[in-house]
Structure formats: structure tokens, C-alpha cells
Amino acid sequence: MSNRLVDKMNALRSDNRSGVAPYVTAGDGGMETTLSVLHALDQAGASCIELGIPFSDPIADGPVLQAASERALASGASLNSALAMLSRFRTEGGQAPIAVMSYANPLVRNGLSETAQRVADSGGDALIVPDIPLEEGAMLEEACALCGLCPVFFAAPTSSDERIQEAGARTRGFLYVVGRVGVTGAGTTFGEETQSFLNRAQKLSQAPIAVGFGISSPESVRAAVQNADLAIVGTALVQRLHESNKPAIEADSFLRELLQGLN
Amino acid sequence: MSSSTVHSGPWFGDFGGSFAPETLMASLLELEEAWKGIGQTPEFKEELSDLLCNYAGRATPLTHARRMSEELGCELWLKREDLLHTGAHKLNNALGQALLAKKMGKTRILAETGAGQHGVATATVCALLGLECVIYMGEVDAARQKPNALRMELLGARLEVVKHGQKTLKDAINEAMRAWVSDPEAHYLLGSALGPHPFPALVAGFQQVIGEEALEQIQRQAGGLPDTVVACVGGGSNAIGIFRAFVQEDAVELIGVEAGGEGIETGNHAARFSGGEPGILHGCRTWLLQDEGGQILPTHSVSAGLDYPAVGPEHAELQALNRARYAWCTDREALEAFDTLSRLEGIIPALESSHALGWVRSHRDSLSGKRVLVNLSGRGDKDLASVFAQRDGGET
């Protein structure tokens, strides 16, 4: 089964290139806004887009993404409305791989396999679930295998070499590397410690590396991709989109700015 | 469940597990290793048992509540965790975990609290053992359990008041977990038998002393086993603490009482087994109050310690096995029981524990003539302000 994310990561590696993967909270500002933002990011050159499904209790998120989740839920966003929007993105020609990111509960609520199938049918390519670690990963792997999605696992600075190795072997698409200890939001400084951790992850993982948490400028993109295949940009983008009255235009210009960090 | 089963997780039947972010997995594995290693040595057990006895005041008494028995037409016995130092069963777990954390070389403790009893217990053991202490407490709870908020500060803890979400226990746990994700070198001293592995089994292990004592006491003082054991269920630690000793006694009925709030039909309650469905929250698979899309629903209870949308996974298994039954008691029934025990026995119970008593009062007909053991998990001094406020508000 071919998969847009796997194909994209292979293409980047064979061209010896890196990419930027923006994160957006589905339904923040309304689902129509999210749809227009996805198209803008796709056209501006996102290598992959993470589509966050809002959850009432996001324990790995800092204040900015918590607030985005709350706004999205208050405006009626749900997994169902996000997947309907994703289907439209595909029928309207959207090309970028989409990794759907959610906490476990909304995904297991109506059966994880059934939900994974619906994500695949709607045009999603991967499932990223921060509260499903390796220990509980079999359920995610089984659900994804049935419908051709990539199950994505994590590595953190606190992870042992053995865990990073195992995560790198079990993940599909990319290994999600948490750039620093902490919740989403505050800036990662790509100092020596972070780089040596990324280096360790790169050595231990056969899978491509996507690094996230606090990347917000072309300089931090440049630093991130020294030892990674993808730089994930979440909090900084979500905050800008929220503050802008033309989110699609903002998404386009911010991503183009970030992409300069790749040159 | 076979009688030889030692419940050490991660799974309790279909419930439990390790649904935690990767950043925390190293700390959870380290904790499990310490618990199964240092925590099982005779030296550790002796040191803990010395603290439980000579610092905390164990064994707690078992009291025959004679006047209330007469009123209800049953034989009512109370396991007096209200007499434990700091005023609730929470200290059993706080002492155990803090001692373990100290042996692991930890210097900083993070904890959440709802009713404030776990916060006070944690602040107390941190003072005792010389550990830095940060407590997360929802703004609503800090107001309705003000005496406990003040005690924590007096004991030298830093109180972080959580001002988002419903500003109650669930939000305090969210914030404590985020703090732990940012500071995995600290020990997170979780206050109930819930959360990711190894917490549910670890906490139950430190609380099972309640049931071990009660089993011995009731046989000695009453001359036999109880017919029914009743405990309130917030996260489930006092209930599992007393249930574990009786699980193998098939003739003993086990009743967990959840917060019925304003009544199940109103939707304003925290009765997970009556109004919820299984899902995953705060690290484990268990019964949750949630909507069709898997979003967690708001809860309501007059009692801060029961006002929580999930329940410990070992209870979910006991319910699935039909070994324990989970019922509920409304705010009104609990407030009436609070008054009744105060007047008939000279014991002011915590509002949480009042739920167990309230259920007994409402089921006096079916309990007629039976020997009933209630876990009186804590004392009610902390609740005076909210009880009198309810009265002034004309709600009781």
C-alpha cells in the first residue's frame, strides 16, 4: 500500500533534503479557516501537515495549544468535522501528506481500528498519539496496518538508547523526536545538548527524524534540520494564525519564511 | 480473580495500562523498578511501618457506631481513617511514596489535590523528610477547602492554584502532569489509585493496610466478617485500600459509592459507572464521563475529593468481574449523613466519607440486621465552611 508520508520522506532522503512540517489545530477559527490554511500550507511547500484534533485535556501541551484546543471545541470542532474537512482538502486537490494528531480518547471512543479506517478514507496518512507510548503501541500498529496509515512513535531526551532504537524500528513515516523536556510551547534552543540528543536519535533510528517543540524561526529550522529530516512548527504557527485576520495568507507567508531556513 | 493474584498491573483485566507521553516513560519505569526493588525490602517495609505507627498513628481504631446502628437497624462499624495524622487515609500513600522517592534520590515532589487532604498529606511528609514540595489545586477546590490550602502553605509547600478548565481535581492533575513532563527528575506523588502504571497498583499497595487492619479488627471486635463493606470512590484509593482485604471473602458484599451530585438524571454528578463509558484519561483505560466524541465532560459534586471524571482501573475490573458493585449518593443524602454522624456519634466525617454513610442510610431496609463496615476515610473539619454555605443557600 503506498502512503503519501512514506513516499515524501523517501523522496526527501534520496534528494538529501529536509522539510518543514507545520501543525494546526483543527477547527481553531472555524473548520473553513482550517481548510483554507491547509491549502495555503500545501501550496507554500509543507512536506507534511500535522492536523491536531482538539481534546479537552491535552496533558502534553502548553498554554498556547491548550487555548487553541479550547477555542476549537467551543466552536464545535470534533474528530468527525475535522475528517469531513480533510476529505474536502483531498477532493479539492490537496497533496501534502497529513498526519492526524490526537490524544488517545477521541480515537478509541468509537473503536481505534474503525477510526483509523475513517482517517485513511478521509485522506489522512499517519496517526500521532502522544499518550500511546511503545508499551501500548500494539493497538495503534494493528489499527494502522489494517488501513495503511503510519503509526508514529516518539523519542524524548529522557528515552534510553534501547527505547529510541525500538521506537525507530516500530514507527512508520518518521520518528517524532521531542526536542526538549517539557510541554509544547516554550522555545527549544538548539544548543549542544539538543544537537547531541538529535544526533543520538539519528544514529539509533533507521526511520527519518521529525523534531518538534518550540521551533519558530528560519534560524531554528536551520538548526533543527542539521540532525533531522523534518522541522515541526506548532505553537508559533498556531499563535500567529489566531492573531491574524487573514489566517491563510499568514500561513503562506510564515511557512515561506521558515522554509528559508532550509537553504 | 484467583486468590493468589497479586495485583501489580499494568493491566487490571481490560483496564489500566501505561498511556503516558514518552517523556514520562523513563520516570515511570524508574519508579516501577524502585517499587519492585527497594520498596519490597524488609528495611523499607520496617521504616514505613515505623512511620505509619509512630508518626501517623496506625493502627486506626474500628468503632462500633452504636447510636447510628440503632437508628438504621443494622450493625454499623467505622474504620477510623479520620483519626490518622492529617485527618484522612491519604497519608498512608503519601508516606509510602515519599519514602520511596527519597530512597530513589529525588529531592522535589509534585502532587495534585482535590479536597486538599492529599495535598496536606504530601506537604506533611515533605516537611518530615526534607523534600521540596509543589501542590497543584484547582481554584474552585482551593476556595471550598480553604483550611487545607492554608495548611499546605504552613507546612512549607508551594501551592499552585490552577485557573483553567473546571478548576477542580481533573484540571489539577492535568497541570501536575504537565509540570512533571517539564521536570521528570521530580517525583510525581499521585494521590489516588489511578493514572499510568505503576501508580494504580503502587497506591493501592500503600492503602491496603486499611483493609488488613479492619479485617483483623472486625473479626476480633465483632466476632466475624462484615456482610457489606462500603467506601466512597473518588479516584478509588480508600475504597481499594479496604476492599483488597475482603475481595477473597466471597460472602462479603463490596459497595463503592460515587458522587451522585444533583442526581444522575440531571447530568450533574461524578458517577462514572452509572453515567460513563470506558475510555482513556490521565494514563489509564477506565470508566469515564465523556461525550460521543470522547471529550471529557464536566462533573459535579459537593465533595471536592469525589468530583472527578475517571475512576481507578482496579475498580473497573472489580465491577467487570461483578465482585464489587458501584452505587451513588447525592449531595443531599451526603449532607444529611454528615449531620447525622456528627450528632449521633460525635464524629464529623469528611464530605467524601459522608457519601458512603449516605448510601448506607438510604439503603437501611436492605441492610437491616446486617453487619456493615464503612471506611470513614477522613474527618470533616475542612468541610465546615462549604456545609454551612450550602445551608445558608437553603439547599439542605
Ligand SMILES: Cc1ncc(COP(=O)(O)O)c(C=O)c1O
Ligand atoms: C477524606 C477523603 N476521602 C476520600 C477521598 C477520595 O479519594 P479516593 O477515592 O482516592 O479515596 C478523598 C480525596 O480527596 C478524601 O479527602
